Amino acid sequence: MNVKRISWGLLVLFVGFILLFTNLGYINFNWSAVFSLWPVLIILIGIGYLLPEKTESNYIMVFVTLGVLALFAYQGLTVPKNNGLLGRIFNDHDRNFEWDSSGSDHGTSTRASKNFKSPYDTAIEFAELSIEGGVISYRIGEPTDQLFEADAASDFSNFSLKEVRSGSKADLDFRMSDEDSKRSGEDSNDNSVIMHLNTNPIWDISLEIGAGTANFDLSAYKLEKLTIEGGVASVKARLGMPQSAKSEVDFEGGLAEFELEIPKEAACRIIAESALSSKNFDGFSKQSDGSYVLGNFDAAEKRYTIHIESGLSSVRVSQY
Template identity: 35%
Template sequence: MKADKIFWGIIFVFVGGIFLLENFNVIDFSWGHIWRFWPLLLIISGVNIIFARSSSKISVIAMVVITVAALAFICYEGLNDGGKNRNHIGWVFSDRDGNDWDDSHDPGRTDNVSNYSEDFDAKIKNATLNIYGGASAFQIENGNDRLFESRVKESITRYFLKRTDTDSTAVLEFRSKKNDGSFNFKDDEYGKVKMKINTQPLWDVNLKMGAGKADFDFSQNKVHNISLKGGAAEFDVKLGNLYNDVNLSAETGLADVNIQIPTTAGCKILVSSGLSSKTFKGFIKMDDGSYESPNFKTAAQKIHITLKGGLSNFEVNRY
């Protein structure tokens, strides 16, 4: 057996094993380490290229030893840092009124809680939310009182909110910033960011982050365009049926992407990735390589999904 086949087998076993153990809460792995150690991934990829055409036992053994050693190092550091972050990102938002935090499990915490908000004006018909974050856990749900509000539990990273209005359109920029004044896109200190967006405007939402998690529930919002970009990340997105033309794109390095769409919506999926796993239950694979729901041509609501990933898990479910 050639070395390149063994190499990719090891990679898939490593990534699949980490995802599986995390899903069953056996381990707490910090995916930010994949992003921070990306040069190491280049090194082991280069080793694979060197030995790819060789089938000698020495080449195979050398490739296996180097690959396993590199992944073992990443795994050790990820588990070590994940254990530290388990307490660091374990804050709970109150589901009663959105104003309380439950920090009773860690009464010694000294981190700051910050609130951000923008008032809603009835003249606003279209709104854009641009989120630029480091290693954070983002959550979006519907809100009715304000155009936008967010509650952030912060460490060394702070956020700032900027709003620009033009006629009936509002553009919000929500960007992370370190306390030393520098902008941050791949910070290793996780924070939890809970956001609410008004249900009246038609929204475009763009997220760019280094590593982290995003849980976006748009089932009660009108959304037109959604763009998600992340290195090592986990994306969970739920779409509703309040707008008939929805475009969602996800561009990832190493990620777990789960998208939920209504059964009444017609959906077309385009995937650009040779190494990612795909689960599109109930979809039909077309001659051009795309996937369509059975009602795509007849449904009033059309959802177009574009997925690009290096080594990711893509899943689209209908509810």
């Protein structure tokens, strides 16, 4: 009996059945609650190496694996959506898009706030914004007359904004310091950033977070490209109409929830490469090459191409 193969086989079957029943609407499974228990998998692997190579050990390992899967199932089925790892960190992420661009702080924390501004110049036609941080909540809200503006609230984190302008292009780098990024998991409820952009330039935005949430309402902005890389992350984004035939969205996540809204009038193609993910592409037609298409994609002069690469994730693309 190859107990390691059996244990991993049980795990894959468990994930497969959960994704199937979720897609069919039979259950409402909270993956973010399960993510908080990922160290249990390391413990399970350790137990497998420690047990002696005996027949009794094989049965013990299978029994322990079934117990771990039962724990995962209980956690995912009973913990409300606003709890679990991501829910405890940021409790404003439900399954529906409810955009709050006011930038108000709903908590009672004594967080220190710092404002960052980059002045707008009418010569700037293209802007590239790179965002990087640890366990943190990012939000893009209503437009500003500045080129870029951010309100960062934290008990300890040190953010920085660097800018390089060349001709009609501006490159903005907004990030948390490396040391603070490592510490951010200590009290992640007290780390949030509200950002505002100017509506005139065409934007190329990239976000890199290890764990956290992002709520990007980009419907008022001219977006050429959106790139998101996240480990354990919950990301919501709403886009406006595409700017060209090269407009694209790239999402890469490990244990992630990704929700994207695009206008009903926008032509779009989704290319998804995912291992064990729950996918919901409402209104899209699956093509022979495995991609998903919305509207007359090939003939459209302006369109979105969405690339999704994920591990154990929940992915949803819908129209508004």
